[in-house]
Amino acid sequence: MLERQSIEYEKAVLIGVINQSQDAEKVNEYLDELEFLTYTAGGEVEKRFVQRMEVPNPKTYIGSGKMEDVKDYVKANDIGSVIFDDELSPAQQNNIEKLLRCKILDRTGLILDIFAQRAKTSYARTQVELAQYEYLLPRLTGLWTHLERQRGGIGMRGPGETEIETDRRIVRDRIALLKKKLTKIDKQMETQRGNRGAMVRVALVGYTNVGKSTLMNVISKSDVFAENKLFATLDTTVRKVVIGNLPFLLSDTVGFIRKLPTQLVESFKSTLDEVREADLLLHVVDISHPNFEEHIASVNQILDEIKSADKPTIMVFNKIDQYHPETLEEDDLVTERTSAHFTLEEWKKTWLNKLGENVLFISALNKENLDEFRKKVYDAVRDIHVSRFPYNNFLYPEHLDQY
Structure with missing residues (x-):
């Protein structure tokens, strides 16, 4: 609550359609x-x-009556952004x-804006800039009529802050340049991945x-940025990890989301290449959601799109x-619920544990059940x-006292 009071959030309204x-x-x-995306971007x-609606209005997405309601509310409440799902x-x-x-954003534009905030390295910024320009190119017409009155805020980060940059030829040239730059970086990163050995x-x-x-x-004892906001991580982080006597490379990748913009999937090709070239996937799920x-x-759909769905995976x-407790249905547990949270033994009696042998229940924040996690990862690796x-089996004793 204190954080929200210390930051000035931009007023926004959301629009969705039932069909x-x-x-x-x-x-x-x-x-x-x-x-949540709006809050992450700096909006309230x-x-x-x-x-x-059976079919969205081809001119204004929603009907004229509803649009009048939105217009009246925007004017009466000093709304800065209207965001469509x-x-x-x-x-x-x-x-x-x-x-x-006022500013009009859709889900894709909002996600791109968050990525523009989160990109820290030159590589990530280049990837985001390319995605933004490709999104911007077909939307140049009339874009500047309202932006003259609005500066900064949600959707205003990244490319497109001066009118000269809206020239289509300049934008296309910039896209070509960014693609060329990314191709060069992709080759460098491919070489780096190749140099990691076997x-x-x-x-x-x-x-x-x-x-x-x-x-x-927790696993790598590193200090990767983590925050309770969407897309806290954009840059792929790779760390060498040793469990027992066994070293391996662990990479943290950008989070997936429903309706992930196609521009980002293409721009973040090298980030996704870390997934494509992985030998083992750790599919992390927020069980509390x-x-x-x-x-x-x-996530499985995106993994399928990048041809990585058949890789060995630990859930x-x-x-x-x-x-x-309300997260699961009443009959999901064999034992009776007696507290606000399930014990580890209770989790193992839910249908989730029947997904296969490679299923784990942990709390990374509280470091709960990490011993079993390390053992299962060790065995898989x-x-x-x-x-x-x-011929290197002598490296692995039958039993390890400590993982």
Whole structure:
């Protein structure tokens, strides 16, 4: 609460649509996530507008009546940004800006803005800038009519702060230059990955804000930035980790999200290459999130898109200390619930533990059940290493007293 009072947040409203593909409950889930995204970007959500429509209005996405409601609210409450949960076409965005006369963002634009905030290294900034320019190019028409009155805030980071940069030719030239720069960096990073030798590579993957960076810090005893906001990590961090007598490389990757912008998937090719080239994936899941099953499905879908779905994977259900009983259905537990949080033994009696042998329940923050985690990772890495170097089995005693 203190943090919110010390920072001036920009007022925003959210807009979602109920249709055949997403019912009211689903739209509320998406808007909850969009609100978290807005907060991460520096906004405070004042109100949500939801309309039931079979097909979005091709001109303004929502109907004229609902648009009038939004317009009246924006004017009366000094709203800085109106944010749509789905991607708007350039024409829709332009039309809505003329009607509401304020900043109009969609989910893609909002995510790109957060990435612009989070990019720290030259490589990450280049990746984000490329994605932003590719998103901006078809939206140049009429963009500057309202920006003359608005400076800074959500959606205003990165490229496009002076009118000269809106020239299509300049933007296309910039895109070509950034792609050339990224191709060069990609080759350098590919060489770096090749120079790591034959060590087993393990990659942390998962939805954004599930605790990957916290787990990375605990395992590798490093100091990777971790924060309870979406996309705290953009740059891939690779650390050498030793469990028992077995060294391997552990990488922390950018978090996935539903409706991940295609521009970012393409721009962050090298980041995703860490996943593609990994020998073992640690799929971290925030068990305390009410929609964790959808998060798992979203991550699996992206893994499938980058042809990494068939890799050996350990499911790591994190944040068991933050779980509340209403997250699971009543019949998911064999034992009766007697406290606010389940014990480790109770977790192992849920349907989640029936997903296979490679399932773990931990709290990275409280360092709970990390011994079992280390043992399971050790065994998996060892199996990969032994298959790669069958004559080095003398390195691995049958039993280790300490992991």
